[in-house]
Amino acid sequence: MRILVTRPQPDADQLATVLVARGHEVIVEPLMTIDYDAGAKISVEGAQAILITSANGARALAAATPDRGVPLFCVGAVSAAQAAADGFSTISNASGDTNDLAQLVADRCRADGGHLIHIAGSVVAGDLAGQLTALGFTVDREVLYEAKPRDALSDPTKQAIADDLELAVTLFSPRTAKTFIGLIEKAELKGACTSLDLLCLSQAVADAVSGLSCRAVKVADRPTTDAMLALI
Known part of the structure; x- marks a missing residue:
């Protein structure tokens, strides 16, 4: 199968490596560029835990503090693996979305514990801080x-769509999905999407592409990379 990988780098290349190893043809087309605040420094003194909702967050945290002992609560396996790769030693994995992360934090932390x-x-997607604040926690963001959206699709991607080639598109967030539709419209390819399968991390992502006429919209049964791979 030919698959369009839309994740930001370096996550796009990591996913592409897995897909190629499974025998798929891959077009790497990051729809977002991650711009880190290179000079940012934060203090984790007194913090009960740090909440990580993406691999980008883990990378940003690693650059912003030398402290690797503070407990981390990560939304899923990818963010947890990145945190481990960056040297953090106390990591809990919610294996889901921000709702699962909020529940995990509520189960393991105390509202008066820092x-x-x-x-x-x-x-940000979801309202993690709002959910935890409602339970009495203090959450500092x-x-x-x-994450800056691309302003145009690459020529290989436009050609693949224009040639009516069967193509599966991975979409990991509502914002990425909306960016994809915007770039399709900008390239005047909206009428050429009938051979596309849109692989969506969640129903919220699928809702974001509801206006695009394509062959199929598939939704992962869990908001994880493994569940996305199971759609292929």
């Missing part, structure tokens, strides 16, 4: 990076 720090980008 503040929580959420490492985030300039745009540290914005350490920005």
Whole structure:
């Protein structure tokens, strides 16, 4: 199968490696560029735990503090693996989405046990801080990076769509999905998407592409990379 990988780098290349090893043809087309705040430094003193909702957050945290002993609560396997690769030693994995992460934190932390720090980008999905604040926790949000959308599709991707080639498109967030539709419209390819299978991490992602006429929209049964791979 031919697969369009839309994740930011370096996650795009990591996913592409897995797909190629499984015998798929891959077009790497990151729809977001991650711009880290290179000079950012944060203090984790007094923090009960740090909340990580993406691999980008783990990378940003590693650059912003030398402390590797603070407990981390990660949304899923990819962010947990990145945190481990960056040297953090106490990692809990929610294996799901921000709702699962909020539940894990609520189960294992105390509202009066110290503040929580959420490492985030300039745009966040879900309301992790709101959920935990409603349970009595204090959550400080540290914005350490920005995900900037691409302004055009590459020529190979436009050609693959224009040639009506069967193509599966991986979409890991509503924002990425909306960016994809915007770039399709900009390239005047909206009418050429009938051979596309859209592989969506969640129903929220699928809802974001509801206006695009394509061959199929498939939704992972869990918001994880493994569940996305199971759609292929």
